[in-house]
Amino acid sequence: MFRRSIYKTPAQLRSMVQPGLITAAALDAVRPLIRPGVTTLELDAAANAAIIARGAESNFQLVRGYHHTICVSVNEQVVHGIPGERVLQAGDIVSVDCGAQFEGWNGDSAVTFVVPDPERPELVARREELSRVTEGSMWAGIAAMASANHIGEIGAAIQAYIEAQGPSEVSGETYGILREYVGHGIGRKMHEAPSVFNYRTPDPGAEIKPGLVLAIEPMVTAGGEATFIEDDDWTVTTVDGTDGSHWEHSVALHDGGIWVLTAPDGGRAGLAPFGVEPREIGK
Numbered sequence: 001m002f003r004r005s006i007y008k009t010p011a012q013l014r015s016m017v018q019p020g021l022i023t024a025a026a027l028d029a030v031r032p033l034i035r036p037g038v039t040t041l042e043l044d045a046a047a048n049a050a051i052i053a054r055g056a057e058s059n060f061q062l063v064r065g066y067h068h069t070i071c072v073s074v075n076e077q078v079v080h081g082i083p084g085e086r087v088l089q090a091g092d093i094v095s096v097d098c099g100a101q102f103e104g105w106n107g108d109s110a111v112t113f114v115v116p117d118p119e120r121p122e123l124v125a126r127r128e129e130l131s132r133v134t135e136g137s138m139w140a141g142i143a144a145m146a147s148a149n150h151i152g153e154i155g156a157a158i159q160a161y162i163e164a165q166g167p168s169e170v171s172g173e174t175y176g177i178l179r180e181y182v183g184h185g186i187g188r189k190m191h192e193a194p195s196v197f198n199y200r201t202p203d204p205g206a207e208i209k210p211g212l213v214l215a216i217e218p219m220v221t222a223g224g225e226a227t228f229i230e231d232d233d234w235t236v237t238t239v240d241g242t243d244g245s246h247w248e249h250s251v252a253l254h255d256g257g258i259w260v261l262t263a264p265d266g267g268r269a270g271l272a273p274f275g276v277e278p279r280e281i282g283k
Contacts, residue, residue: 006185006193007211013252013281015105016187016213019056020250020261022100023107026050030070030098034113036090040072044083047098056102059190066234071097073235078219078227078244079181080234091117093127095246099190106190108215109262110248126222127243133175134220134245135270137161141198141216142251142267143274146258151205151214154183155197158218173242176225181236183217186250210255217248254281 008016029050030043048069051058058069073081073095074088081095088094097110112131117124137158144157159177167174183196194206198218206212223242230237238244250261257279260267266278 004188005211006206007209008187008213008252009211010254010282012105012187013211013213013254015103016107016250016252016261017281019100019102019105019107020109021107021264022051022054022056022102023098023109023250023262024264025054026069026098026100027096027109027111030096031111031113034088034094034115036088036115038088040074040081040083040086040088043072043096044068044070047096051100054100054102056100059099059101059106059108062101062190069098071234073097073244073246075243076238076241077235078178078221078238079236079246082232082234088115090115091120091123091127093131093243093245095244097246097248101190104188106186106188107262108186108190108248108250110217110246112245112247130175130220130222130243130245131247133162133165134218135247136165137198137218137220138216138247138249139267139270139274141218142249142258142260143271143276145208145214145216145251145253146271146276148208150207151194151196152201152203153208154214154216156200159199162218162220173222176221176223176242178219178221178227178236179225180227181219183215183248186213186215208253210253213250213252213261215248215250217246219244219246221245252281254279256280256282
């Protein structure tokens with residue numbers, strides 16, 4: 001049985017730049033709509049319009065049984081929430097996951113937002129801290145990819161970053177890392193081998209070498225790691241009702257270094273605290 005290599009050629013890596021940028025543009029289109037009174041379906045429409053305007057298509061809509069452009073997960077929902085008539089409320093923590101396919105290649109990225117709430121600054125601070133820790137752990141994993149020998153080192157870096165934060169300074173809660181949902185390879189398909197765990201594992205995983213493209217996506221909670229799937233058969237929600245956060249970027253390793261495909265600056269700002277300078281994929 002034919003199995004496609006997990007490593008891409010330089011030409012294939014270059015083909016993945018545009019779908020990554022289109023995915024970033026879709027999330028940028030959602031950003032100004034994160035305010036009280038907006039429905040999650042309105043967020044979906046904005047992302048879809050941005051993708052279509054750039055001559056691409058939503059790769060989420062290519063997943064069997066899924067009919068939307070984004071997943072949007074609110075508060076205790078961590079991932080895979082379905083857009084609908086739910087109205088955003090002040091103080092909500094909202095994770096938006098999105099992907100685009102362009103000329104047969106894919107991008108995948110996720111961002112967490114917190115809806116402003118001047119009346120509840122403590123709630124906002126607690127949720128912003130959860131998002132900050134999750135985003136920081138993603139960048140720690142991406143930075144590890146730049147110099148690691150095996151994929152397992154990415155998960156170890158993510159877990160180490162989260163553990164180093166200790167209990168939340170705002171809430172005192174210990175952060176949980178989802179175990180059943182992981183990152184993945186990406187290329188011709190949105191989800192490809194290999195799996196990218198967000199925690200330490202005894203298996204070192206596949207070799208990291210030029211041509212590898214990964215979607216690195218920690219999913220973190222403000223409490224326990226246990227989740228259940230809601231009755232819609234998609235939405236993943238914490239059992240203990242604590243908040244969830246999800247950040248994700250698609251990242252390529254090439255002969256010149258590392259490049260974050262779903263960040264317009266290639267990941268320069270996010271990687272700077274880790275001393276890593278991304279290098280654009282050569283022509």
